[in-house]
Amino acid sequence: MKKLVNLFSLLLLMTGLIGFAQDTVSGVVSDADGMPLPGATVVVEGTSIGVTTDFDGNYAISASEGDVLVFSYVGYVSQSVEVGSSSTVNVSLESSTALEEVIVTGIGTQERQRSVASTVTIGEEVLENLTFISPDQALNGRVAGLRMANISGTPGTASQIRIRGESSITGNNAPLFVVDGVPIQNGSFGGGGTPSIGILSMINVNDIESITVLKDASSTSVYGNRGSNGVIVITTKKGSAGKVTYQVSSSYGFQNKAVEGRQPLSGAQRMELAAEMLQNDFGFSQEAGINWMLTNRRDYRDWDARGRVDTDWAKLVSNPDAPIQSYDISASGGDASQNFRVSLGYKDSEAVNMGSSFESISGSVAYTRKFGKATISTSNLVTNGKQLGQLESTAYFGNPNLTKFFMPMTEAAFNPDGTYLVPHPASMHHTLYLLENNIYESDVTRALSNSSVTLDLPVDGLKFKSTFALDFVLNANHDYQNAIEGDGVGEGGVSEQAVSRRFTWSTINRLEYSKVLGDNDHFISVVLGQSFQKNKNHSIYAYGEAPATDQLFYVNSFPANRDAGGAFSDWKVLSYLGVANYSFQDKYIFNFTWRNDGSSRFASGYRFGNFFSYGVAWNISNENFLADNSVVNNLKLRASWGEAGDQNIGLNQYQSLFAYSGDYDSQGAFSQLHLVTRLFRGKNQRNLMLL
Known part of the structure; x- marks a missing residue:
């Protein structure tokens, strides 16, 4: 009996020791100014144990001595603290003006002080305070060396962007756009008299976390045959740990011409x-x-x-105080093992002249889940946009932009009874009538889907990431010209409809390693990757003339001179890459990149090219002799050399076609239309910069 009592006492003692080992740790999470952070996440590293702070920033969590607590909060730098003998751990988190300190290259992220490249980042703090139809508008006037021109007054059209000038006389000089690490199709849809929606207009600005512009070949050579014109990297918003938070934003504004220009003669x-x-x-x-x-x-x-x-045509076709409005709602939240973000947005904008507008509705879903050493993430964006584009018809005399200059004030717009004066006796078309009776419409739906799996491998600092992405664009154009006034009169009315579809899928596989060695003196990172991207384009169109009545708008009601056609094209890119970075005490930086690209746009035997870059940087401000300097807080000397290519040539131009249209010594002669042995057009850059 005495032995039984002693055994029972020993069990109670062991139970007490176990309870003591799994103690409760509590404290307060605040910002640098001492203000509490409600909803901050506290997680025991390597476990699924996690809590969130209350309204006053207080938390309490079960943890043992030696455990590591990870504190995180949206907009702040995460912090890890090892639990000691004390049961109280108070933490102060620093604001992560982090986007300015971290560069997103599309291949990964890099601390700015460890970069040798010329880059500019536009963060959420800028994007959320401005109303844009297209995210590229956020770059206007904010990036040195970037020139942007709006080649149309129609909202939603693609802007012409040039980074550090033109790189080709005859080729495409537009930069490459990368969304969440995947190159996407840029440009626009539309042609002839139909509108042309810029593809970037199909990404909601409020779903974007940051936009990074890579300007020099040191940073763009990692994109090989598509990097010669610069690269613009877009990072979309994801979820974060913490209580579910809701954000609602709305804006309403007006637009007017900055300058009215010359006043026509009375x-x-x-x-x-x-x-x-x-x-x-x-x-x-x-x-x-x-x-x-x-x-x-x-x-x-x-x-x-x-x-x-007098008839003031400029006033008649203008749209003063043209409204621009946007409405967005989003929800995000999560815990230690998963997080999410969903959003819904609506935008509408009218042009400063009548007849042009852009309207879109968008939605996004992002979700991340951790399973031990594996992390699964998916991000999906869907947008439908509709554009009315009378202003796109710049070659037609019914364009409101031309009316002011070509329709004199002596010409009347209306009959005495107030109806439109049509057919108009002037050589110009009656713009107001065309605005009401013609159709220039484009309807585009775009879906971007990006899913990835990341595995933390047994070697410390080594991980593998595999990504699969889809980019789908469906476009429907409708161009109708009435039979009473304008370009459709001679044919008795004209209708043209076109449907096009672009489908791109991509796979990206990367092995990434990063490690701090020694007494935090040495930092190395290496990335090895392989990617494949394939694009298919399908399009069909139909044309017809002379409907039975002017109230019919679609081709099936236009029996005369019917025509139809279709087209198909595709291309593929296969790539391999390597990136290596080394930093000593964050003072001396060395960078090397290599990429091997193969493009189906070139003939067999000429499809692959190698692209390299090298760079060094010296963070002078990190030297001891400037440590206490109150004037200089950041001083860096960097030098780099890089090469990037350009595959932006027409499809199938390598095919050996001949024309029998020339002559030699008064005799007929053959001529070759395309250069079969065309190679990648390379662009070399050397940079030396002190900043």
Whole structure:
């Protein structure tokens, strides 16, 4: 009996020791100013044990001595603290103005002080305070060496972007766009009289965390045959650990022309100028010249019969205080093992001239889940946009931008009863009538999907990441021109419809290693990767003329001169890459990149090319002799050399085609249309910069 009591006492003692070992650790999580951070996440590293702080930043979690607590909060730098003998751990998190300290290259991330490249990052703090239809507008005026031009007044159209000038006289000079590490198709959809929606307009600005511009070959050579014109890397928002938070934002504004430009001559001024011409050329007196104009010129005769009332065409076609509005709602949250973010957005913008607008609705879903050493992540964006693009028809005389300059004030817009004066007697088309009775419409749906699996391998600092991505764009264009006024009169009305589809899928596999060695003196990182991307384009169109009535708009109701056609194209890119970085005490930086690209745009035997870059940097401000300097807080000297290629040539141009259209010594001659042995067009850059 005594032995049994002793055994029972020993068990109670062991139970007490176990309970003591698994103690409760508590504390407060605050920012650098001492303000509590409610909803901050506290996780025991390597376990699924986690809690969130209350409204006052307080937390309590079960942890043992020697465990590591990881504290994280949205917008702040995460911090790890080892549990000691004390049961109280208070933590102060620093604000992660981190986007300015970390560069997202699309291949990975890199601390700015360890970079040798020329880059600029536009962070969320800029994006969330501005209203844009297309995310590339956020770069305008904020990136040195980047020039942007809006080649159309229609909202939603693609901007012309050039980074450090033009790299080709005949080729495409647009930069490469990369979303969450995957190159995407840029440009626009549309042609002829139809609108052209910029593909980037199909990404909601409020779903973007940052935009990074890679400007020099040291940073772009890692993109090989597509990096010669610069690279713009877009990182979308993901979920984060913490309580579910909701964000609602809305904006409403107005747009007007920055400069009205020259004011057209009034009818009286125009007639006076014409009379002066008659006086100078034919000896008319001023009065005789005016009388001749009123007698022999139809426009002045009609203007005089109306009581010489001027028609301000510029005012009629303008859209003052053109509205631009956006509405977004999102929810995000998670815990130690998973997080999510969902969003829904709506945007609408009208042009400063009548007849052009862009409207879109978008949604996104991002989800991340940890399973031990594996992490699964997916990010999906879907947008539907509709554009009305009368302004895109720049070659037509019904364009509102041309009306002000080509339609004189002597020409009337309306009949005495208030109806439109059509057919209009002037050589110009009646813009207002075309705006109401023609159709220039484009409807685009775009879906971007990016899913990845990341494995932490047994070697410390080594991980493997595999990504599969889809980029799908479906576009429908409709161009209708009425039979009463405009370019469709001669054909009795014209309708053209087109549907095109772009589908791109990508696989990316990377082995990444990073390690701090010694007494935090040496930092090395190595990336080895392989990727494959394939694109397919399908398009069909139909054309018809002369409908039975002007209330029919689609090709199946246009029986005359029907025509139809279709097209198909595809291309593929296979790539291998290697990136190595070394830093000593964050003072002396060395970088090397290599990429081997193969493109189906070139002939067999000429499809592969190698692209290299080397770079060194010296963080002078990290030297001891500047440690206490209050004037200089960042001073770096860097030098780099890099090579990037350009595959932006037409598809199938390597095929050996011949034309029998030349002559030699008055005899017929063959000529080769394309260069079969065309190689990658390379771009070398050398940079030396002190900043």
